[in-house]
Amino acid sequence: MNLRPVVNLRLRRSAGRSTRDVPLRTHWLVLTVALAGLVSALMLNGYASHLFGNAPDAEPPPRTSYQHVPADISGGGPVIDARGTDGRTASPRPLTIALTFDDGPDPVWTPRILDLLREHSAKGTFFVVGTEVAEHQELTRRMVAEGHQLGLHTFTHADLATVPGWRRSFELRQSQLILAGAAGISTPLLRPPYSSKAEAVADEDWSAIEDARRLGYLTVLNTRDSEDWRRPGVARILAGSRPTDDEGEILLMHDAGGDRAQTVAALSVLIPELKARGYRFATVSETVGLPEPVRPATPSERLRGLGMIGALKASEIVLAVLTALLAAAGALSLLRAVITVLVARRHARSRADAWREVVTDPVTVVVPAYNERAGIEAAVRSLVGSDHPVEVIVVDDGSTDGTADLVESLGLPGVRVIRQPNAGKPAALNAGIQAASYELIVMVDGDTVFEPDAVRRLAQPFADPAVGAVSGNAKVGNRGGLLGRWQHTEYVVGFNLDRRLFDLARCMPTVPGAIGAFRRTALLRVGGVSEDTLAEDTDLTMALCRDGWRVVYEERAKAWTEAPSTLGALWRQRYRWCYGTLQAMWKHRGALAQSGEEGRFGRRSLGFVFGFQVVLPLLAPVVDVFALYGLIFLDRRHVATLWLLFVGLQTLTSVYAFRLDRESVRALWSLPFQQFVYRQLMYLVVIQSLVTAVAGSRLRWQRVERYGSLQVPTGS
Known part of the structure; x- marks a missing residue:
């Protein structure tokens, strides 16, 4: 797989454009043709194999009428x-x-x-x-x-x-x-x-x-x-x-x-x-x-006949391959559920008195902002209201909506505004790092609201001098409606369970941009925030792990973020995340061959991310294809039973994850419906991201539209 063009990508996020756009239509055309071929092969195989009349010739279904036979x-x-x-x-x-x-x-x-x-x-x-x-x-x-x-x-x-x-x-x-x-x-x-x-x-x-x-x-x-x-x-x-x-x-x-x-x-x-x-x-x-x-x-008849025979043979091969892939997808899903639940249980117990030494050092909070006027006031006020000493630096990255003017007009104590021409989020973060007054730095997106104790809880793990970064617990604030509930479930079950696993395995791949803390020393040692990828948070975290720093997860440090409110906005966000993660994985692939701490990080983290965040989503369409195949050609009761087992496994895992995060399980009523829209959207994102990466195409920066409606919810 040649991803080198992806790694060499240098983004210039000016006015929301890049130097080269992704040829999406070609990708979707290829995918549509491939999907049509797959469906045709399965339909032919299903017709030939499962609509075959097996009853003896002399046992026809009952005949009742003989009136019209001459x-x-x-x-x-x-x-x-x-x-x-x-x-x-x-x-x-x-x-x-x-x-x-x-x-x-x-x-x-x-x-x-x-x-x-x-x-x-x-x-x-x-x-x-x-x-x-x-x-x-x-x-x-x-x-x-x-x-x-x-x-x-x-x-x-x-x-x-x-x-x-x-x-x-x-x-x-x-x-x-x-x-x-x-x-x-x-x-x-x-x-x-x-x-x-x-x-x-x-x-x-x-x-x-x-x-x-x-x-x-x-x-x-x-x-x-x-x-x-x-x-x-x-x-x-x-x-x-x-x-x-x-x-x-x-x-x-x-x-x-x-x-x-x-x-x-x-x-x-x-x-x-x-x-x-x-x-x-x-x-x-x-x-x-x-x-x-x-x-x-005739020659034409023979040629068409050979084509039909070839199609039957090909359909048998396709079915055999898909059956193997289905088994792999099932095994990976079960393995992931078992591993994450067992590790999450151990992680929850180990966090009871994890940080016994109290850290009271002040913290610099860096807020990169580009056209964040809708939500920046709520974000900055929540930071100023922290129960830990902070200075807040808002780096306005060439906003055109008056973001910087709004922050300055608030006149909040301990808040500074740095203005710079639009140069992208990594440049804004690096400017904040250079201007920071303190060793401990918290990075937060301009659309995120912190709980009062979030900064204090982020600071406590730094009592261990080996800790270079801390991941907080990002929560979906706008969780009303199906799309909001689905994202809320994904954050609690997918992201947070994985972070518990990565924490114990000491191979955290991502400190989220919404809520994360860093040692300034560690940041400077790895050269700050890189512009090489679209997932600058993942790239930075991997660099810190490879440099020998420990990255931990503090689930009690909570921040509330405004998730995309439309399928289109969600697609753009996740496409950027997934594409950027692939870039970061390719950039840090050398860790796989390294020895010591760096090698362990590479094999554990990159292996897990590749297996469960790339391969498993790529196998997910097989589940849907086989479900349709089964509904048409197989025993519908068996298909329904398997589907219920699949949803049941997800539900049990989700209930446990919600309990660990002290979330109400009421939101899980929407989980069965998630199988019909949200899951397909997520694996299509992975498919297109992988195609884009392999093609070496450049992806334009996709910014989620903000509405400024975020409030810390009191329940789910």
């Missing part, structure tokens, strides 16, 4: 041409038997029957199923090469009498194409599954026969059923197969659909016995005196 048909011969007003039929010649075999080809029994027919110089007619022909092409070609006649038994052994017209046409066309691709022939002979004798043709059967005629097919029924599908024993099969009074017969037998040992044994007796009585064994067309109906397929 008398000439119900009283006529077994070969039916439905053309004309009443249609025509043909009957077998005396002392002529057409051995017909349904449901094949089968890799075990068809070769044995072919060997037997060759041994006795007998010809047969095989009514083949399209999906079986695609699976056993060599056997189909052998049938043709040895002079046997082939007819269609539909694509999936469907009951043509009970399916709609479009499916009748599809079943016949696809089976014909597959036969052309596999054996190079085209046949007009058709035996509908579950058909019987002419006198048993019902109104539903007649409708299917008429449709088949319009498509150019002759329907072949039977005059005698050996009932070998029942496996009643060789003697009973022979008794049901012997003709009487020198009559000709079209005899129904099977070369597939189960154990056909009795059929083979019966044939080995029946053929020589009837030959001795003067019978000859011929194809269906010879038996009823019709010209040979089977013709060579």
Whole structure:
């Protein structure tokens, strides 16, 4: 994966533009085409595999009406041409038997029957199923090469009498194409599954026969059923197969659909016995005196047939791959849930008296601001109201909405404003770091409101000289409505559970820009805040970890942030976050090969982020695709059970996370609905971010629109 163009990206966030925009339309076009191909492959596989009629031919669904079947048909011969007003039929010649075999080809029994027919110089007619022909092409070609006649038994052994017209046409066309691709022939002979004798043709059967005629097919029924599908024993099969009074017969037998040992044994007796009585064994067309109906397929038919066979094979591969990916996604989801819950429990216990030495050193709070007029007053007032000594530096990064003027007009004690031309958030943070009066620095976004004790709690871990940074607990303030609740759940469950894990494993990848504290010494040692990525907070945190500093999580230090209030705004924010995280991971990939503390950070943090924040979201669409696949083709109860188990696992994890954060679990009523919009949005963000990164395209800076409505909520 070549991500070097991503790492070399230098952002100039002037007026919300970058030097080069991302070609999003091309990405989505490729994704749409790929998704369409995937869905088509699964639909084809599902149709071929799970709509296959498995009931024996002699056990059709009940037929009730016979009023519209012409008398000439119900009283006529077994070969039916439905053309004309009443249609025509043909009957077998005396002392002529057409051995017909349904449901094949089968890799075990068809070769044995072919060997037997060759041994006795007998010809047969095989009514083949399209999906079986695609699976056993060599056997189909052998049938043709040895002079046997082939007819269609539909694509999936469907009951043509009970399916709609479009499916009748599809079943016949696809089976014909597959036969052309596999054996190079085209046949007009058709035996509908579950058909019987002419006198048993019902109104539903007649409708299917008429449709088949319009498509150019002759329907072949039977005059005698050996009932070998029942496996009643060789003697009973022979008794049901012997003709009487020198009559000709079209005899129904099977070369597939189960154990056909009795059929083979019966044939080995029946053929020589009837030959001795003067019978000859011929194809269906010879038996009823019709010209040979089977013709060579045209090059176009063969080409399309090979394409259809290739599509079936490809769909099997796609399904196998997706099944493996589904198993991987399930395993990763379960692993993540178990690991995060167990580690979170241990983390909660270890934090009871984690910081025994009280830190009272004053803190500098740096607030980078670009057009934050809507929420800057609430943010600054909350900082000034801290129960810990602070100085507040607001760095106005070229705002055009009067942000700096508003802050200065407040006249709050301990608040300074630094104005600079628009140079981007990292430059604003670096300016604040340089102007800071104190060693401990808190960085906070201009849309974030701090609780009174947040700064004090952020300062306490610095009692340990090894601590270089502290991540606080960012909370969603505008959690009303479904979108707000979903983001609230994600912050509590996704972000905060992960931070507990990273804290104990000493591999924290991100101190959020909304609430984080740093040693000034540590910041200067790594060169301050870099402009290399769009996720400057992740980039900075990884740099600190690689420099040997410990980064911890203080969940009791809480700040309230205004989350995006529309799906479009959420998309832009998360796209920037995800893209920036990929940049930071690539930039710090060298940690994977390092030894000591740096190497442990790389393998633990980058491995976890890659596995659970990149790979798992990429596998998430497989879950949705399989859910749709299951609803259409599989047992819906099983699909519903699996979905409920999936949601149940998420719910249990979420309840525990909410309890740890002392949040009301009432917000979790929206969790099932999150599976249908929010989750898809998140994994599509990851997909597009990865495509953008691999392409080396530059992403414009996306700023979330603020409304200044943020207040610290009293409950959820």
